[in-house]
Amino acid sequence: MLSSIFVRFKTGLSYTAILSALIMSGCTLTGQQEQPLTPAAKAEMEMKQFQKVIDDAQGLASLDVIRAYIGLETLITDPQLHQKNIDDTWLTLTKLTPEQRRSVVIKADENTLQGWLDLLNTYEYNKDDADKLSIAVREWQTRYPRNPAALTLPASLLRLSQPSVSASSQIALLLPLTGQAKVFGEAIRQGFLDAQSGLPQPQAMPEPQAPKNDDSLNSILEELGIKNTETPTTDTAKETTENTQATQDQEKESSTFSGDTTLRLDPVAQNSRQVIVYDTNSQSIDVLLKKVQQDGANLIVGPLLKPEVMKTIELQSGLPVLALNELDSVPSATTVCFFSLSPEDETRNAAQHLRQQQKSTPLIIVPDNKFGQRMAQTFADEWQRTGGGTVLQQTFSSVESLKASINRGVGIRMTGTPVLPTANAPLPLETQSIPSAGGAIDSVYIIATSDELTLIKPMIDMAISTKKRPPIYVSSRSNQGGTGPDFRMEMDGIQFSDIPLMTGANLPLMQKASSKFANDYSLMRLYAMGIDAWSLANNYNDLTKGTLRFNGISGSLRVEDNCTVYRQLPWMQFKQGKIEPVAQ
Secondary structure (H helix, E strand, O other), rough: OHHHHHHHHHHHHHHHHHHHHHOOOOOOOOOOOOOOOOOHHHHHHHHHHHHHHEEEEEEEHHHHHHHHHHHHHHOOOHHHHHHHHHHHHHHHHHHHOOHHHHHHOOOOOOOOHHHHHHHHHHHHHHHHOOOHHHHHHHHHHHHHOOOHHHHOHHHHHHHHHOOOOOOOOOEEEEEEOOOOOHHHHHHHHHHHHHHOOOOOOOOOOOOOOOOOOOOOOOHHHHHHHOOOOOOOOOHHHHHHHHHHHHHHHHHHHOOOEEEEEOOOOOOOOOOOOEEEEEOOOOOOOOHHHHHHHHOOOOOOEEOHHHHHHHHHHHHHOOOEEEEEOOOOOOOOOOEEOOOOOOOOHHHHHHHHHHOOOOOEEEEEEEEOOOOHHHHHHHHHHHHHHOOOOOOEEEEEEHHHHHHHHHHHOEEEEEEEEOOOOOOOOOOOHHHHEEOOOOOOOOOOEEEEOHHHHHHHHHHEEEEEEEEOOOEEOOOHOOOOOOOOOHHHHHHHEEEEEEOHHOOOOOOHHHHHHHHHOOOHHHHHHHHHHHHHHHHHHHHHHHHHHHOOEEEEOEEEEEEEEHHHHEEEEOOEEEEOOEEEOOOO
């Protein structure tokens, strides 16, 4: 009897052990078993595990985080996300402290990690000499041909490891010098070459005037980031007559422009570097790039139009490039740097300026088109990035519609629709309108031409008393030639931003530009861009390192991500018929 009980007891223990094992292994007693994970599901689970390690670190560098990035890299299939992983891995590596580097213990199967750490050492030993770094990185790629960074270098290291551009390097200037964009390419070319030969120095000079407006080439100028508001003159006799009239107008208006004596401009280099100019409308970009290399150029400045900039990136000529336009989406793994008269820069600068003036509830008024939508979004994103709240917007269509509204007695109230964050879809129109209560709107930023502004401002005055009207700020689009004293008096108190050339920081240069381009403000701005392109070309090594800070003719320049030059503009104010700088 006892033996029977003992047998049953032992059998029960065995069943219990088996049951526990089955439960721990995820099995059931019903005969059903979980299906094994598919490769895609397994990869997704591993990616979440690696990402959790990265997220939990909250930006702090450690060997565990680097291992997580290395694990993620093998699972990412999207090219852009893959490049971001490479860039993030490199950024984390550079954040390691000397103590962390010395205490690293690498396992026998961690060849990828070993390669990354050797790349970091290669960079640290050679970072002060671009030429040595370039050679050392190529040697590292030979030692670790299968390392992810050998196949796709981190974007920041890719730029830094390019051979330096010497002070005697030959420059290839790629611009459209025939066809519809000829007038714009020519303005940049003249600014570039005038800067090389020397510019007039600042002294008291009068304000220039400009002829009537012409929107014949708006589409190209829109792409370049400026509004075509004046007529490019091609007839020599007519241009001479207009220049003579402009000089007389300048003498009459000599007291209009006070000039900004507080705005500092950095000196522009003068040297004998050879510059060869190529017409991008004469041949395709791929043919031109081959010719540039055959001619011995060491640096390319240009091209100007976006499709040609994109093609230049795709062709990967191996030469340093300073493109004269920006792309909506810049490939991170490129050695091309970007410089343009970006309207986004000006709009970001406006948001910063209003924040500095302690404004909290802005209303932005923009054209009812894609450009206006883009500028409203740029303003709102920058406003919220710097700690601001919701930005309200209103739109307008044509000058004719503005006139019709005035004739009907319709003004512009201090109300608007919220500009949603970039990632969110717009709300339905009927739920968007949020009228301000109790004078909540404390500033108005307007992106409009002078013709549009002369209608928008009185429409604001119609809806709100002058005493209660918030301060008005406008973009450089409103600073156009030929507006005259009546316009300045009507806009009294309004602040506007523009490039230093147009603010009187160097009045002799402004007079020279106005004479050269028949007072066409749009071409004068491109002329200033050409001058600064020359300065950037002469400081290209600092540009690629991200250390460049330069007070140029087109703005205060600095380098941001993807070797893109950001321009900050000075602010001016209409005051009693004159134009004066705003104290910063």
